[in-house]
Amino acid sequence: MTNDTWGQVKDALRNSVGQNNFVTWIEPLEFVGFENGVAEFQVATSFQGDWVSRNFGEQIKYQIGKQGHDVSRLIFSVPRRKTAATKLEAPTRPPKKLATIPPGTADALLGAPLDKRFTFDRFVVGKPNELAHAAARRVGEGGPVTFNPLFLYGGVGLGKTHLMHAIAWELQERSPELKVVYLSAEQFMYRFIQALRDKQMMDFKELFRSVDVLMVDDVQFIAGKESTQDEFFHTFNALVDQNKQIIISADRAPGEIDGLEERIKSRLQWGLVVDLHPTDYELRLGILQKKVEGYRAQYKDLEISDGVLEFLAHRISTNVRVLEGALTRLFAFASLVGREITLDMAQQSLADILRASDRKVTMDEIMRKTCDYYNVRMSDLLSPKRSRNIARPRQMAMYLAKHLTQRSYPEIGKRFGGRDHTTVIHAVRKIEELKAQDSQVAEDAELLRRMLEA
Numbered sequence: 001m002t003n004d005t006w007g008q009v010k011d012a013l014r015n016s017v018g019q020n021n022f023v024t025w026i027e028p029l030e031f032v033g034f035e036n037g038v039a040e041f042q043v044a045t046s047f048q049g050d051w052v053s054r055n056f057g058e059q060i061k062y063q064i065g066k067q068g069h070d071v072s073r074l075i076f077s078v079p080r081r082k083t084a085a086t087k088l089e090a091p092t093r094p095p096k097k098l099a100t101i102p103p104g105t106a107d108a109l110l111g112a113p114l115d116k117r118f119t120f121d122r123f124v125v126g127k128p129n130e131l132a133h134a135a136a137r138r139v140g141e142g143g144p145v146t147f148n149p150l151f152l153y154g155g156v157g158l159g160k161t162h163l164m165h166a167i168a169w170e171l172q173e174r175s176p177e178l179k180v181v182y183l184s185a186e187q188f189m190y191r192f193i194q195a196l197r198d199k200q201m202m203d204f205k206e207l208f209r210s211v212d213v214l215m216v217d218d219v220q221f222i223a224g225k226e227s228t229q230d231e232f233f234h235t236f237n238a239l240v241d242q243n244k245q246i247i248i249s250a251d252r253a254p255g256e257i258d259g260l261e262e263r264i265k266s267r268l269q270w271g272l273v274v275d276l277h278p279t280d281y282e283l284r285l286g287i288l289q290k291k292v293e294g295y296r297a298q299y300k301d302l303e304i305s306d307g308v309l310e311f312l313a314h315r316i317s318t319n320v321r322v323l324e325g326a327l328t329r330l331f332a333f334a335s336l337v338g339r340e341i342t343l344d345m346a347q348q349s350l351a352d353i354l355r356a357s358d359r360k361v362t363m364d365e366i367m368r369k370t371c372d373y374y375n376v377r378m379s380d381l382l383s384p385k386r387s388r389n390i391a392r393p394r395q396m397a398m399y400l401a402k403h404l405t406q407r408s409y410p411e412i413g414k415r416f417g418g419r420d421h422t423t424v425i426h427a428v429r430k431i432e433e434l435k436a437q438d439s440q441v442a443e444d445a446e447l448l449r450r451m452l453e454a
């Protein structure tokens with residue numbers, strides 16, 4: 001492999017890793033040579049080498065292979081002053097003083113790269129996340145620190161990482177002089193252990209205490225990891241004392257993270273704690289619409305039939321990541337076969353995802369929610385009473401049971417006080433008829449369905 005080939009490999013990598021990663025991690029690699037299937041690169045620090053190797057190693061190898069070179073291993077070496085390059089495997093003595101790290105690389109060395117898609121622009125705001133979004137916006141504006149830390153929590157895929165990156169982008173744009181560091185708690189631990197191993201704790205402390213804004217993602221990760229927690233706690237306190245902004249995320253509220261020391265739990269609650277609620281239908285639809293806008297640029301003449309996005313927003317309610325994945329697959333599929341995206345296509349090409357995210361609504365839930373909704377008693381629902389104010393909710397519950405569960409007519413009848421299956425058939429038809437004529441019934445059915453599927 002020659003320098004030219006490496007140039008071509010780099011071009012390919014620029015596409016596959018994205019511009020931001022490319023500039024931060026790939027571009028600085030200095031190609032040294034290629035021999036016996038081993039490609040060697042020079043890097044500024046062992047951390048940089050480690051990072052590239054862990055995160056982009058496979059992609060680099062793959063792209064070199066595509067250029068026709070059999071590559072089995074990558075080596076990232078750190079120059080030792082002016083003498084020959086030192087292999088990473090050998091214990092190295094990375095630069096001792098902060099000053100020896102080239103300007104601007106300190107943040108990159110400390111933190112993780114930011115995803116360029118995770119900006120405020122691309123974050124769709126809805127009821128479930130409006131508070132978290134507002135708080136993130138506020139912190140992103142910079143200025144005096146009003147709540148410290150900002151603690152964001154919520155389930156998987158609800159946008160915690162997206163919001164944190166968006167804050168970082170925003171701060172970097174408004175105040176480029178600020179040292180903003182984003183990393184996951186896992187990376188924090190990794191850096192900490194590395195510093196211990198390399199006897200670089202002084203540097204580690206100094207580096208982390210010199211940031212202006214520190215963001216630690218998925219802090220639940222350090223639960224049960226005592227010395228990492230300890231170090232985190234000290235870093236945290238040092239920064240708060242200097243009035244530096246801290247932003248933390250976790251999958252649960254601070255008080256609910258088992259294995260986290262009490263003093264840390266309470267310290268984390270000092271600032272503003274906001275949660276991201278599970279998405280609702282409107283938010284999911286909004287996110288899909290936003291994504292489609294983005295795709296339009298890429299696949300210009302792609303058409304989507306009416307109702308497809310609504311269908312996806314309705315059926316995939318678990319997690320935004322899954323929702324996005326479904327859309328990506330659908331677009332890839334449609335561009336492959338060169339056809340409009342239809343409901344049929346969605347159902348077929350996403351069968352596995354749809355099946356996996358089918359929420360199992362139980363008969364019991366249906367009966368309880370329907371009783372609550374119409375304010376009738378369960379015993380009435382099951383009784384032989386036929387007065388309208390009881391019969392209608394009962395029919396509605398049967399209708400919902402038919403549509404939201406896999407139960408057969410006889411099974412449903414049995415659960416509703418041992419009724420005959422023809423009664424159930426009649427009830428389902430009745431509600432279908434009424435839905436078409438009476439907007440109140442249609443609305444009741446829709447609301448109940450949403451509540452049950454939420």
Ligand code: ADP
Binds near residue numbers: 118125159
């Ligand atoms: P978390 O960190 O909470 O697990 P992420 O921030 O990684 O979740 O979000 C998962 C995916 O869903 C990302 O691709 C993100 O862009 C997207 N996403 C989540 N919420 C929203 C939203 N409100 N608007 C746009 N995209 C979102």
Ligand code: MG
Binds near residue numbers: 162
């Ligand atoms: Mg995350």
